[in-house]
Amino acid sequence: MFNKQNDNDILKDVEAVVGPNTHVKGKFNCTGNIVVEGELNGSIKTGGFLLVGAQAKITATIEANEAKIGGIIDGGIKIKNVLHITGSAIILGDIECGALIIEEGAQFNGKCGMTSGSKETKGIKKSTEKQKKSSVGEEKEKKK
Secondary structure, three states: OOHOOOHHHHHHHHEEOOOOOOOEEEEEEEEOOEEEEEEEEEEEEOOOOEOOOOEEEEEEEEEEOOEEEEEEEEOEEEEEEEEEOOOEEEEEOOOOEEEEEEOOOOEEOOEEEEEOHHHHHHHHHHHHHHHHHHHHHHHHHHHO
């Protein structure tokens, strides 16, 4: 499992745990945080945080508010806010997220799309739009 203080805070509010010697098949739906250290086949959907340990193997579609992934994922991933892919992760599938962190050593084979789901990306989008408008205005002035 991960050892950072933030991860310990997340673990305090865990609603479901798939332990390292556990194999689960089916749909996982909940509103709280989920920790996966074992094997899971099917789908995962949570309004909370998904923490996937380095030894976990998941063949599923995944939807969560935020996630930190350290294991093997074979399937599509849709994260509303921040997706953190650790150096031990292997992801085989498409990703859609609000913000993305990929550590050195991580493997990712798929497409990635960024949404405007998180506050951070919404702020960046507004800033980029302002820059585009000001540069268009400058171009018009230069042409005159």
